[in-house]
Amino acid sequence: MPRIAVDAMGGDFAPDEVVKGVATVSLESEIEVVLVGDSARIQALLDEGPYNPEIISVRHCTSSIGMAEDPHEALRAKRDASIAVAARMVADGEADALVTAGNTGAAVLCAAKNFKLIRGVRRAALASVYPRETELPGQDVFGLLLDVGATIRCEAAELAQFAVMGSAYARRVSKQPSPRVGLLNMGREEGKGGDVLVEAHRMLRELPSIHFVGNVEGNDVATGRADVVVAEGLLGNVVLKLLEGIGEAASHLAAQAAHDSWRVRLGMAMLAPGIEKVRDMTDFSTYGGAPILGFERLCIKAHGRSSARAVANAVKVAAKAVRDRIADEIAESVAGIR
Amino acid sequence: MSPRDSQPAADGAGEGEPSIVFRWDLDKTYLRTEFESLRKLVLIPFEAATEKVHLPGVPQLMGGLRRAALARGDRPFVFFLSASPPQIGAEIRKKLALDGIEYDGIVFKDQWRNLVRGRFRSIREQVGYKLGELLRGRRDGPRTREVLFGDDWESDPVIYSLYADVLAGRLGGDRLAGLLDRLGVERDAVHRIDRLAREIAGDGPGEGVLRIYINLERRSPPSRFKAFGPRLVPAFNYFQTALSLYEVGVLDAVGLGEIAGALHERGWSGERLRNSLDDLVRRGHLSAETAxxxxxxxxxxxQDLQSASERTLGARAVSAMLRLRRRMARSQPEAKEPGPIDWETLVEHWVAHRSG
Known part of the structure; x- marks a missing residue:
């Protein structure tokens, strides 16, 4: 069984929701989990609910990195931070993968500092899953967007590698035999977007190992046109935050409208079951987290606002990725394009 | 069919002979009885001894406790107390024989009598029945140190802790009657318990019950049992129970090894046993030194109980970690004697949350 190191102190609702999520996993599966963090706080939380102590161990450490802290500074000052200890455990082979809902920058830095890049991989990519419309039968309701911030500016070859890595991950985790890969651009035409994107388009088109569907525009991201959307970190991050922002703004606007008018309230009440269904389908907690791809060791970055359910699913995704030997799959795919 | 079996006389241990009593519940403590559904409940009386399944490590624990007691010069007594009807007794006795368990007495609940007398509430009621039988067993049997084994399915934690505090002279009279009333015990049972409690009160105060072990068969949250104090140890498996008994000197190293071996044979890896041990330490029921x-x-x-970290880091690092842990344990303040149980609050809480 895979052993997953979980950063117990990382996330907006840590350690409570993280520990609860791990306790849930311990009752539902045989996945072994090492909770890394303040041992006394972790045990006090475990004591509050049902759990299986036989597959949970605790690695005590004294500090943690806050969500708003500068990751460089914080990691320099806190060598004993839970995320750093968890990453070292994975690097040393004490655990097979790392799961954290904590500071994204710190997660990326810890992975970069402790894990080796897969041979041939030039840059690691931080992926993110997002809810989207599906167009084809069997498509996952979540798309994969990478990179969303690990590498700010990329070369064409790096974007091509991101596509290969994302495709390998989607093949294994989303069980899509041939995931559709799109390159995020300002137009569908292959000559758009400047030298890097034009060159990346050419390289992707010539890669036999992936199902490249061409350039995708911003309005394609939320559709099922591509299962894997590739972008350089700056652009990917902007798109991700835009998606989240629009979702939140829509919720606020609806709440405001309902507050102002009883007709809207009535209409929303009638639509409530449908809204609830959509919310359930697109709830990020069902997916758990997204990987940092390109390292020999796996790190799953869960959403900062992860609930216990999201953490539990992130641990399951990590275990599945370990069992499915994602890193080996990526290594083979990358070797195939060299 | 008698609901009681071979209860020894009060002087069964011999005058002044050191002895120890182990009292066991049957279902969910010794046996993996499944009565979650009506169908499974109905099938229990028809189960042959060979179909009954014991919980991993229990026969080895019972054997180990007996041997360790004899090695210390204590005479061990083993009693079973069940809320099941005596009609299943024959198969239970066969099962005990199959498992090689020696025992001194077994009590079943005479449900037929309750049914005939129209006392339907008594059929389900556990606290009055079990507490009464425990006190009767104490009155008629050896009055010595006791270790009690139950589970989290019904009310064993409350029953055993009430019994322990009655023996210790901390509970009795109107206060006990009030608590039993709040727990739903029928009036005549309350009177019987009061009478029995007065009869054994002559022993004088003292800690008659050394430890209470609650098998967390339902995986109840351990925090649910904090109010019962450190005398009650909620355990997720019988390796944890064995570790605690090893710490208090009731089980020896050989017995501990046998239970670990029994669990290992049933699929528990060294890592799982190690995690169980560490969990018990974190919950404060086992000292780092004993661990x-x-x-x-x-x-x-x-038996290799090295954690994954220790395997990875090597023996030198392990020694360093053990030294560090011992230093940390020494630097912790001495555990204070637990205060008395706040019975009124505990019972209110228990009544509000009990499911069995």
């Missing part, structure tokens, strides 16, 4: 000693003892016995 280290148990790891070494089991290692000598051929």
């Amino acid at each position: 280290d000693r148990a790891i070494l003892v089991l290692h000598r016995d051929g």
Whole structure:
């Protein structure tokens, strides 16, 4: 069984929701989990609910990195931070993968500092899953967007590698035999977007190992046109935050409208079951987290606002990725394009 | 069919002979009885002894406790107390024989009599029945140190802790009657318990019950049992129970090794046993020193309880970690004697949350 190191102190609702999520996993599966963090706080939380102590161990450490802290500074000052200890455990082979809902920058830095890049991989990519419309039968309701911030500016070859890595991950985790890969651009035409994107388009088109569907525009991201959307970190991050922002703004606007008018309230009440269904389908907690791809060791970055359910699913995704030997799959795919 | 079996006389241990009593519940404590559904409940009386399944490590624990007691010069007594009807007694006795368990008495609940007398509430009621039988067993049997084994399915934690505090002279009279009333015990049972409590009160105060072990068969949250104090140890498996008994000197290293071995044979890896041990330490029911000693003892016995970290880091790092843990344990303040149980609050809480 895979052993997953979980950063117990990382996330907006840590350690409570993280520990609860791990306790849930311990009752539902045989996945072994090492909770890394303040041992006394972790045990006090475990004591509050049902759990299986036989597959949970605790690695005590004294500090943690806050969500708003500068990751460089914080990691320099806190060598004993839970995320750093968890990453070292994975690097040393004490655990097979790392799961954290904590500071994204710190997660990326810890992975970069402790894990080796897969041979041939030039840059690691931080992926993110997002809810989207599906167009084809069997498509996952979540798309994969990478990179969303690990590498700010990329070369064409790096974007091509991101596509290969994302495709390998989607093949294994989303069980899509041939995931559709799109390159995020300002137009569908292959000559758009400047030298890097034009060159990346050419390289992707010539890669036999992936199902490249061409350039995708911003309005394609939320559709099922591509299962894997590739972008350089700056652009990917902007798109991700835009998606989240629009979702939140829509919720606020609806709440405001309902507050102002009883007709809207009535209409929303009638639509409530449908809204609830959509919310359930697109709830990020069902997916758990997204990987940092390109390292020999796996790190799953869960959403900062992860609930216990999201953490539990992130641990399951990590275990599945370990069992499915994602890193080996990526290594083979990358070797195939060299 | 008698609901009681071979209860020894009060002088069964022999005058002044050191002895120890182990009292066991049957279902969910010794046996993996499934009465979650009506169908499974109905099938229990028809189960043959060979179909009954014991919980991993229990026969080995019972054997180990007996041997360790004899080695210390204590005479061990083993009693079973069940809320099941005596009609299943024959198969239970066969099962005990199959498992090689020696025992001195077994009590079943005479449900037929309750039915005939139209006392339907008594059929489900556990606290009055079990507490009464425990006190009667104490009155008629050896009055010595006791270790009690139950589970989290119904009310064993409350019953055993009430019994322990009655023996210790901390509970009795109107206060006990009030608590029993709040727990739904029928009036005549309350009177009987009061009478029995007065009869054994002559023993004088003292800690008659050494430990209470609650098998967390339902995986109840351990925090649910904090109010019962450190005398009650909620355990997720019988390796945890064995570790605690090893710490208090009731089980020896050989017995501990046998239970670890029994669990190992049933699929528990060294890592799982180690995690169980560490969990017990974190919950404050096992000292770091005993944990280290148990790891070494089991290692000598051929049981590898190294954690993944220790395997990865190597022996030198392990020694360093053990030294650090011992230092940390020494630097912690001495555990204070637990205060008395706040019975009124505990019972209110228990009544509000009980499911069995």
